[in-house]
Amino acid sequence: MTPPDAPHNRWSDLDRPPLNVTALRRGLLRPDSLWSELEVVETTGSTNSDLADRARSGDLPEGTVLVAEEQTAGRGRLERSWTAPPRSGLFLSVYLEPGDAVPVERWGWVPLLAGVAAATGLAKAAGVDTALKWPNDLLVTVAGEERKAGGILGEFAGDGIVVGLGINVSLRADELPAPTAGSLALAGAVSTDRETLLRAVLRSLEHWYGEWKAADGDAAASGLQAAYAAGCATLDRTVRAELPGGNSLVGEAVAIDGDGRLVLSTEDGLQQPVSAGDIVHLRGAEGGLT
Numbered sequence: 034m035t036p037p038d039a040p041h042n043r044w045s046d047l048d049r050p051p052l053n054v055t056a057l058r059r060g061l062l063r064p065d066s067l068w069s070e071l072e073v074v075e076t077t078g079s080t081n082s083d084l085a086d087r088a089r090s091g092d093l094p095e096g097t098v099l100v101a102e103e104q105t106a107g108r109g110r111l112e113r114s115w116t117a118p119p120r121s122g123l124f125l126s127v128y129l130e131p132g133d134a135v136p137v138e139r140w141g142w143v144p145l146l147a148g149v150a151a152a153t154g155l156a157k158a159a160g161v162d163t164a165l166k167w168p169n170d171l172l173v174t175v176a177g178e179e180r181k182a183g184g185i186l187g188e189f190a191g192d193g194i195v196v197g198l199g200i201n202v203s204l205r206a207d208e209l210p211a212p213t214a215g216s217l218a219l220a221g222a223v224s225t226d227r228e229t230l231l232r233a234v235l236r237s238l239e240h241w242y243g244e245w246k247a248a249d250g251d252a253a254a255s256g257l258q259a260a261y262a263a264g265c266a267t268l269d270r271t272v273r274a275e276l277p278g279g280n281s282l283v284g285e286a287v288a289i290d291g292d293g294r295l296v297l298s299t300e301d302g303l304q305q306p307v308s309a310g311d312i313v314h315l316r317g318a319e320g321g322l323t
Contacts, residue, residue: 049120049203051102052228060232061098067239068127069096076119078106080126081186081197088128088191095130095193098235104199118208122183122216123200123231127238130193131246139250140194141308142257142293144169144187146241147196149260151183154237155200158230160223164266167286167295167312171200172266173220179266179314180215198234202227253291262289267312272297275311282307283315 054073061068077083080099087093103119117124131140151171152163163182164172171183183200201209201216203225209215218225241257248255262268267286274282274297282305284297294306 049118051120052100052231057228057231061235067096067242068098068235069094071098071100073100073102075101076103076105077101079104079197080124081188081195082106084126084128084195085188085190088193088195091191093128093191093193095128097128098125099127100125100231116210117199117201117204120227121204121208122202123198123227123234125231126195126197127235128190128193128195129242131250132192135246135250138292139252140189142245142250142252143194143196143242144185145252145261145289145293146245146257147185147187147198147238149257149264150238150241151185151198151200151234152264153241153260154233154235155217155230157237158224158233159217161217161220163264165261165264166314167265167267167289168293168309173215173217175215175219180219181213182215182217182220200230200234202230252293258289258291258293261293265289267295267314271315273313273315274307275313276307277309282310286312 052073054071058071061071080101084093084097084099101124104116104124129143145168148165148169148171152165155161155163161173166172169185170181172179173182183198186197188195201214203218204216206219245252245255245257252258270286271283272286276282282297282299284299284305286295287298287304288296290296290306294308295312297305297307299305
């Protein structure tokens with residue numbers, strides 16, 4: 034390991050080599066692929082902000098992928114910050130244009146789709162059981178506890194939507210930003226090779242996006258709704274939904290509806306769909322708060 038006071042360079046942590054952009058492009062930018070451009074930058078504030086700015090200027094083809102070795106101002110939901118050591122994870126954004134074939138009211142499924150794709154790809158490439166916490170957190174199990182290992186952020190920009198993914202890959206216990214955080218390495222991943230993981234996630238995203246778009250954005254017909262529900266750790270648990278405006282709602286999470294909303298069954302017998310909010314798992318599989 035490099036001493037803490039040593040100057041930083043792209044090879045300063047030999048356990049975390051830089052991504053090989055040439056190899057990634059060779060493997061992903063095929064003529065029949067969704068992915069049209071792939072750029073890897075050493076550092077940036079936020080890959081989502083960078084692509085959103087380009088989309089608003091009209092200078093962004095669908096299928097553009099921007100990956101950063103380090104993000105200094107990464108954003109999560111509710112404007113939370115997302116930071117991690119250089120090359121310790123996957124920090125990327127993609128630009129998608131569902132177009133007129135998909136009604137805009139169905140575009141809200143895209144971040145959920147990205148969650149299914151990421152969980153599916155990581156399960157295959159890392160050998161880690163990755164669950165989804167509604168609406169867009171990725172959970173892994175570390176020492177018997179659910180931990181957040183990743184998050185997804187979608188935002189409309191230009192004629193499409195920018196979807197950002199942040200995934201903790203090799204973070205060690207002393208590098209975690211919070212006690213509730215985790216990483217693929219700490220969850221026992223069989224591989225933490227970021228190029229392998231990135232290819233798996235992008236190929237899975239291409240598959241699910243193609244299925245969803247071919248079904249005109251119908252989450253049920255494309256199998257997306259069922260896949261999300263099957264991998265969602267929020268369902269069948271008592272949760273508290275902290276809603277915009279400061280209100281909250283407690284109930285059992287019973288379904289993901291056709292619009293991607295979380296349906297809560299409350300004590301008064303009503304079923305309330307939640308379209309936005311922060312979800313707290315009040316009764317986890319082991320009886321703890323998550």
